[in-house]
Amino acid sequence: MRNDTQYATFEVRPTSHPRTLTERTAALAELSFGTVFSDHMAHAVWTPERGWHDHRVEAYGPISLDPAAAVLHYAQEIFEGLKAYRHADGSVWAFRPEANAARFAASARRLALPELSEAEFLHSIEVLVHTDVDWVPGVPGSSLYLRPFMFASEAFLGVRSARRVDYLVIASPSGPYFTTGFTPVSIWVAEDYHRSGPGGTGAAKCGGNYAASLLPQRQAYEQGCEQVCFLDAATNTRLEELGGMNMFVVTADGAVHTPALTGTILEGVTRSSILRLLAEAGREVHERPITLTEVKDGVTSGAISEMFACGTAAVITPIGHLKGNGFHLTVSGGDAGPVTSELHQALTDIQYGHREDTHGWMRRLV
Ligand code: COI
Secondary structure, three states, rough: OOOOOOOOOOEEEOOOOOHHHHHHHHHHHOOOOOOOOOEEEEEEEEEEEOOOEEEEEOOOOOOOOOEOOOOOHHEEEEEEEEEEEEOOOOOEEOOHHHHHHHHHHHHHHHOOOOOOOOHHHHHHHHHHHHHHHHHHHOOOOOOEEEEEEEEOOEEOOOOOOOOOOEEEEEEEEOOOOOOOOOOEEEEEOOOOOOOOOOOOOOOOEEEEHHHHHHHHHHHHHHHOOOOEEEEOOOOOOOEEEEEEEEEEEEEOOOEEEEEEOOOOOOHHHHHHHHHHHHHHOOOOOOEOEHHHHHHHHOOOOOOOOEEEEEOOEEEEEEEEEEEEEEEEEEEEHHOOOHHHHHOOHHHOOOOOOOOOOOOOEEEEOO
16 A cells, blocks of 8 residues: 555535534434434545545535446445544544555455555544544444545446546444344345355455345345345355454354455454454464354354354444254354453443553544
């Protein structure tokens, strides 16, 4: 990735119609995930001639796109998700935004989009959060979810990488991703659809991966499950990840296992943070192939004691039920197990400033 120390600053052009205090208070009163947006957004444009230019923070609102914009036809698009947390003293912090910047650059390379430097990525977030700091909620479990994204805006129907690209960051004051909060969810294992295959875009955070997950995700809902679990496309036997998050398995001996990164799985920032916390706590951790058969047998015999999902949006969410064609298993008695609960506490304590950040993971924004 480019790592410029020189970068263009985002010029703040304040909105002429900010929400009133009453409107903002009402919007922040009942937070769910991804439904409310702050007053501003960061925006920059790229062309081959000018590189990244016209960096600004402007009024949040609809953007105008030519109907021939390449993203609408060929889905050349990537995104990120990270959160800004309000601490007790009023300061606002992001969790490992450098990791999101690096993954955004890696996704850009895979989708043949121009890279944004780490400095520009971080600066866009800092300026936006500074401008909309009043939109960072302070109630426990809440945060300002930040969604940087980049897409092909050139009006051209030929299939090649676009010569005009827009980068934006929007901000959404949010509560838990699952309306039930830290309560076990049910997972549906899709055996007829795959999220990604070898050489595909599985390791990139691009909209197309999520589009491909929507039909199996709908089947999961129809089966009474919150999330779909994908198996690997090559053998249809190994767990990969869920529709929008990674997954872990805890065995009765206290070891923790997660599917190894094979190029078809998204490398979650939460996933890597969990691996680090577990290793430091002296637990055995394994990144390895995990088969569905092994999981079914393990849950049935008790060799697998807990399962959980993790991601920026989902944080750490216990898995209480695993369902698929011809099976329905209850994990950990349908409750949150102790390892899952401890990890959730440890991670959120760091994010909300209740525990010392010994890793230098938190970056102060305001
Ligand atoms: C995230 O956890 O930030 C995600 O991107 C998952 C989902 C909401 C798309």
